[in-house]
Amino acid sequence: MTIPYLKMDGIAKSFPGVQALKNVTFEASQGEILALVGANGAGKSTLMNVLGGNIEPNSGKIYINGKEVRISSPSDAAANGIAFVHQEMAMLPTMSIADTMYISSFPYKHGLIDYKTIYQRCRVVLKRLGCNFDPRERIRNISPGDQQMVEIGRALLHDPQIIIFDEPTSSLTSREKDHLFEVIRTLKQEGSVIIYISHFLDEVFSLCDRVMVLRNGETAGGGLVSEYTNRDIVKMMIGEKEIDTYYERSEHRAGEEIMRVKGIYRSGVINDISFSLRKGEVVGLWGQLGSGRTEVARALVGLDPIDGGTISIKMGDQMMPVKQSETKKYIGMITENRREEGLLLPMSVCNNMSLANLTNLTKKKPFSSVIDSKLENSETDKYVKRMDIKISSQAQRVETLSGGNQQKVIIGRWLQKNPPIYIMDEPTRGLDVGAKADIRRIISDLAEQGAGILVISSEIEEIMSVSDRYLVMKRGSIVAEFGSNASKEDLVATATGAASKKE
Amino acid sequence: MTKKQHNFSLRDFLFTYGFLLVLLLVIVYFSVTAPSFFSMNAAMSILHTAAPLLIIASGLAFVIMTKRIDISVGSIAYLSAAIGALMISRMGLPIPLAVVSMLVLSCLMGVLNGFFVVILNVNPMIATFGTQLAFRGIGLLLTNSMVVSLPRSIRFLGNKKVGPIYIDILFSLFILLIMMLIHSRTQFGRQVVAIGNDISIAEKLGIKEKRISFFAYVVCGLMAGIGAIIMSLQVGSVTPTSGTSYEFTAIAMLVIGGVSLYGGEGTILPGVLIGGITLAVIETGLNYIGASVYVYSFVRGGVIFVSMFADSLKTQVKPKVKIMEDEPTTVSNAQ
Numbered sequence: 001m002t003i004p005y006l007k008m009d010g011i012a013k014s015f016p017g018v019q020a021l022k023n024v025t026f027e028a029s030q031g032e033i034l035a036l037v038g039a040n041g042a043g044k045s046t047l048m049n050v051l052g053g054n055i056e057p058n059s060g061k062i063y064i065n066g067k068e069v070r071i072s073s074p075s076d077a078a079a080n081g082i083a084f085v086h087q088e089m090a091m092l093p094t095m096s097i098a099d100t101m102y103i104s105s106f107p108y109k110h111g112l113i114d115y116k117t118i119y120q121r122c123r124v125v126l127k128r129l130g131c132n133f134d135p136r137e138r139i140r141n142i143s144p145g146d147q148q149m150v151e152i153g154r155a156l157l158h159d160p161q162i163i164i165f166d167e168p169t170s171s172l173t174s175r176e177k178d179h180l181f182e183v184i185r186t187l188k189q190e191g192s193v194i195i196y197i198s199h200f201l202d203e204v205f206s207l208c209d210r211v212m213v214l215r216n217g218e219t220a221g222g223g224l225v226s227e228y229t230n231r232d233i234v235k236m237m238i239g240e241k242e243i244d245t246y247y248e249r250s251e252h253r254a255g256e257e258i259m260r261v262k263g264i265y266r267s268g269v270i271n272d273i274s275f276s277l278r279k280g281e282v283v284g285l286w287g288q289l290g291s292g293r294t295e296v297a298r299a300l301v302g303l304d305p306i307d308g309g310t311i312s313i314k315m316g317d318q319m320m321p322v323k324q325s326e327t328k329k330y331i332g333m334i335t336e337n338r339r340e341e342g343l344l345l346p347m348s349v350c351n352n353m354s355l356a357n358l359t360n361l362t363k364k365k366p367f368s369s370v371i372d373s374k375l376e377n378s379e380t381d382k383y384v385k386r387m388d389i390k391i392s393s394q395a396q397r398v399e400t401l402s403g404g405n406q407q408k409v410i411i412g413r414w415l416q417k418n419p420p421i422y423i424m425d426e427p428t429r430g431l432d433v434g435a436k437a438d439i440r441r442i443i444s445d446l447a448e449q450g451a452g453i454l455v456i457s458s459e460i461e462e463i464m465s466v467s468d469r470y471l472v473m474k475r476g477s478i479v480a481e482f483g484s485n486a487s488k489e490d491l492v493a494t495a496t497g498a499a500s501k502k503e
Numbered sequence: 504m505t506k507k508q509h510n511f512s513l514r515d516f517l518f519t520y521g522f523l524l525v526l527l528l529v530i531v532y533f534s535v536t537a538p539s540f541f542s543m544n545a546a547m548s549i550l551h552t553a554a555p556l557l558i559i560a561s562g563l564a565f566v567i568m569t570k571r572i573d574i575s576v577g578s579i580a581y582l583s584a585a586i587g588a589l590m591i592s593r594m595g596l597p598i599p600l601a602v603v604s605m606l607v608l609s610c611l612m613g614v615l616n617g618f619f620v621v622i623l624n625v626n627p628m629i630a631t632f633g634t635q636l637a638f639r640g641i642g643l644l645l646t647n648s649m650v651v652s653l654p655r656s657i658r659f660l661g662n663k664k665v666g667p668i669y670i671d672i673l674f675s676l677f678i679l680l681i682m683m684l685i686h687s688r689t690q691f692g693r694q695v696v697a698i699g700n701d702i703s704i705a706e707k708l709g710i711k712e713k714r715i716s717f718f719a720y721v722v723c724g725l726m727a728g729i730g731a732i733i734m735s736l737q738v739g740s741v742t743p744t745s746g747t748s749y750e751f752t753a754i755a756m757l758v759i760g761g762v763s764l765y766g767g768e769g770t771i772l773p774g775v776l777i778g779g780i781t782l783a784v785i786e787t788g789l790n791y792i793g794a795s796v797y798v799y800s801f802v803r804g805g806v807i808f809v810s811m812f813a814d815s816l817k818t819q820v821k822p823k824v825k826i827m828e829d830e831p832t833t834v835s836n837a838q
Contacts, residue, residue: 074709090707092700094767095693103697104709105690112688 003066005030005193006051006162011060013046020046021057021217028162028210033184033194035208035225037201039237039492041458043217044197048164051195052084053077064162080162083155087167091147093140098122100139101154125153129183145176152183162193169203170290181207199288200474201230202497213237234493238460252447252468255279259330259421259452260319261300264309269295270476273309277421277452282443284467285456287495292476293456294336297423299324300454301333313421332356332414334407336425336456342410345399349391350380352398352409357416383412387442404435411442422446425456440466460488521813522761522774526781533788540791543667553756553783554675555580555734560753561682561775562726565692565719567757568699570766571627573616573720577749578638579727583609584735584745585642588651598657606728612638613724617717635750643743652740661736671733676776678729683771685722695719699766751807756782758810765818782806 004027013021021043028034038044049055051062053074062069064080071077077084092100098118106113122135131149139147148168155163165184169177184207188194196208204211205225212222213236221236259277264270270292277283287293298304300311302324312319313330322330335341344352354361354376361379363372380394389408391401398409407427414422424443428436443466447453457463463470464486472480472494480494517524534541559576566573587605590596596604612634619630663670686692694715697705706712730749735741754764760778762769769775785806789799 090704092697092704092767094700095696099693099697103693103705106693108690112684113690113693115688 004028005065007063008047008051009061009063011047011050011057011062013050013055013057019217021050024060024214024217024219026212026219028193028195030161030191030193031188032209033188033196033207035204035211036195036197036214037199037204037211037233037237038214038220039460042214042237044214045166046217047214048084048166048195048197051077051082051162052164053082054084078158078160081158081160082162082164083158083160084164085152085155085166085168087170089144089147089151089171091139091150094138096136096138097126097133097142097150098135100150101125101135101157121157122153125156126150128156128186129153130179143176144171145173145179148172148176148180149183152180160192162195163187164195164197166197167199167290168196169198169200199290199495200497201233201493204233205230215239230493231489234489234496237496238488238492252280252282252444254281254468255450256314257319258314260312262310262312264296264299264306264311266295266299266304266306268476269304270299273299273478275471275478275481277454279420279450279452280447281469282447282453282455282467284463284470285454285473286460286463286470286491287473289458291473291495293473294425295476296473297333297425297454297456300423301328301331302326303333303335330419330421332417332419332422334410334414334422334424334427336429338403338406338410343398343406346397348395349384349389349398349401349409350377350394353380353383353413353416356413379416380412383415386415387412388438402435404431404438407431407435407439408442411439415446420451422451422453423456424453426458427455428457428459428462436462460491464488464491522759522777522781525759526777526784529781529784529788533784533791537788537791540788545787545791547667547669547672549780549783549787550672551669551737552787553779554669554671555730555737556749556752556756556783557675557730557775557779558678558733559727559730559749560756560779561679561771562723562730563750563753564682564757564762564769564771564775565686565695566627566723567754567762567764568686568695568766568769569716569719570699570702570764571620571716571719572754572764573631573723574628574750574754575612575616575631575635575638576723576727576730576753577746578635578642579609579612579724579746580731580734580749581741581746582612582638582642583728584731584741585646585651587731588653588735588741589645591654591657592651602732605731606725609724609728609731610721611724612727613721614717616724617720620720621713621717646741646743648743650740650742653735657736658739661733661739671737675733678726679772679776682726682775686771691715691718696767699768701767752782752803755803755807755810758814759806763814763818764811765814 006028008024008026011021011024011026024043024047026047036044036048046055050057051071053071053076056072062071069080071080071082092103095103098115101122102118107117108114109117119135126133126135126149129149129152131146133142133146139150148171168180172180184194184196198204208225210223211225211228211233213220213233215237220239255278257276257278261276262274264273273296275283285293285296295304299306306324310321311324311327312321313327339345344355357379358371361371361376362368363370377394384391384394387408389405389412391405398406401409427443428439431439440462443453443455455463455466468484470482470486470491471478472482472491474495474497482490530541539545559580563573563576583605586608587601590601590604591598616631616634619625619634620627661671665673694705694710697708697710698712698715702712731746734745738745756778757769757775758764758778759781760769760774760776762774762778785802786799789802
């Protein structure tokens with residue numbers, strides 16, 4: 001038996017409240033591409049950040065070529081021949097390709113930056129990636145695919161032995177992706193250890209030699225890719241256990257159609273999104289992080305622009321096309337980051353809740369531009385009681401509330417306005433179990449009362465507990481639709497691209 | 504993989520060479536309306552006027568390229584000039600010693616600005632507005648709001664010529680050349696630009712953002728001090744209003760010359776030089792056609808506004824890079 005070139009042994013890491021990695025052991029050899037897969041939050045990124053020196057583990061050892069090494073900073077990692085190609089590209093749009101690659105340390109000659117050497121080195125490295133860029137070209141003039149090559153080029157400057165790719169295809173076209181895969185295969189042939197993190201199983205099957213699956217911070221399995229089917233890997237990702245009984249699903253009766261979305265798209269972000277939403281129905285919009293689910297939600301309420309397509313909403317008896325800038329009159333949007341985009345933290349509960357409904361809370365003529373604070377208080381009180389928000393008084397500042405109560409304040413704001421449609425992006429993110437159940441109950445109640453609701457969540461159990469129907473997104477498109485009888489496996493498999501290959 | 508775009512875009516052309524075009528138009532306009540304008544003499548007097556401000560602007564450029572601002576440069580120039588003049592005329596210090604202390608002092612003022620803005624994280628506009636008032640206040644206090652004259656022995660330097668060229672023009676071109684090298688050929692200069700692109704990305708790339716930004720303020724202070732030397736030599740004295748509104752003239756020079764207030768963009772040569780000359784040409788030209796003094800402020804305000812508007816347009820229209828090449832866009836347009 002040969003010793004693996006890289007070995008991470010018994011790595012554990014906990015963050016406040018979460019055990020992100022529990023005793024993970026990980027091996028990789030030269031001349032192979034190892035896929036690291038797992039659901040959102042399985043610990044893939046944490047593990048690789050340990051290797052990249054961005055996170056220090058609580059315990060565990062790292063061996064390279066049989067020797068134990070200490071990696072406590074990104075520069076330690078670089079010194080040990082580890083390069084990390086991050087998902088988020090670090091590009092400097094106004095600067096040249098060469099500057100962007102060398103910015104953290106330039107070689108000098110005669111007291112000035114030695115651009116002659118730099119340009120030569122850049123050309124050599126980029127040529128290895130099959131690119132013929134002029135290193136003096138500015139970053140903003142090249143496409144995202146080419147920027148990705150520059151990012152990889154930067155990683156290759158110091159001749160690394162171990163290269164980690166974190167979701168490198170998320171912003172690439174399929175042609176650019178093919179090119180990237182060729183580059184990765186070349187690097188493999190040159191004897192590098194390649195670790196490839198991906199949400200997409202189709203990529204794993206077409207590119208990688210071995211796979212390792214993480215689930216909840218533990219090794220769930222792994223081995224040669226050729227020995228597995230897509231379904232096997234999906235099973236390892238989500239585990240065998242069924243949906244907890246504690247997530248009780250509620251059936252709603254769907255009524256008439258109230259919103260119809262037809263072919264909305266935004267170049268490079270979402271493509272040809274069409275679906276309809278009915279009264280009293282909860283539709284789960286499911287997909288991996290970055291699949292475009294949040295972008296669809298934002299486009300529907302006009303937070304992001306769209307390049308084309310129509311949104312129609314039922315008014316009276318008819319479906320009427322509505323301008324994108326007008327849709328927010330009919331849709332209550334609960335954004336994924338409530339603290340940044342939803343709440344006015346230093347203001348009171350009462351002020352926050354009445355915010356969307358101020359036009360209905362004014363005094364009688366002729367004082368119709370003055371807010372009737374008595375009415376405001378009584379309306380607020382109604383919804384505070386209805387949703388059981390725990391506050392000391394209506395004047396309490398929202399920033400002092402718990403996450404669950406903050407979220408209820410936002411929902412309460414929309415309840416006052418009573419729109420026919422709700423979009424909830426990660427409505428229970430960061431909440432404790434009790435608060436999560438409360439929010440789910442509120443979603444159910446709203447559907448009972450006839451609202452159409454689109455729910456986005458990263459947690460599959462959650463989306464399954466509230467939805468009557470599912471739309472699955474992948475790479476900016478809706479790729480599948482399921483009824484209420486869909487299984488967890490169906491959803492994960494379609495979102496990761498594994499289903500497209502099943503026989 | 505690379506696709507060179509050969510189709511000519513008027514917009515790109517205007518954004519790249521717009522400031523040169525403006526300069527040419529202004530020169531042509533004044534040459535037609537005031538024939539004596541197009542002469543060597545006029546050109547020299549334009550550069551002569553611009554000389555101290557070019558130096559000050561070249562330092563300020565580094566701060567602006569980090570996406571911050573320093574509106575205290577006029578007061579730094581005044582205070583260091585006032586102290587230098589007092590040292591020479593009242594305390595009788597040897598001139599080289601006075602000059603060195605002036606420069607050290609201007610660096611210290613830059614350190615103070617850097618401390619407020621970078622270390623204490625005070626809003627750059629407010630912090631340097633505060634020091635602007637404070638520095639001038641100290642200067643007025645020290646001079647009793649009086650004019651401090653320079654001794655006759657050095658006053659001639661301000662208007663000395665080598666051939667047809669004022670020596671202060673040569674001096675400021677020399678400084679611009681050094682600043683250009685610092686900006687484009689040193690790690691400090693490059694990292695300043697990187698910070699202006701995006702602070703968090705710069706930090707992620709391992710740049711010591713705070714150290715570099717702090718140093719940019721020190722460089723800015725030092726340049727204000729060097730500019731102050733030329734400024735006071737030209738007049739032969741330091742008056743209570745020396746350096747007033749220099750910050751806005753310098754900012755206008757930078758913006759006209761293509762240094763973006765949104766950070767990360769612009770060059771010292773030719774950018775700052777052309778920006779400085781354009782502004783000086785406009786003012787000298789107004790002088791030549793005999794415009795009222797009150798028109799100056801109005802025109803300068805207009806020029807600043809137009810150049811800043813152009814700057815904001817420039818950052819709004821980013822070159823559109825199409826991502827989904829494989830996706831045919833068959834969907835009908837929204838109404």
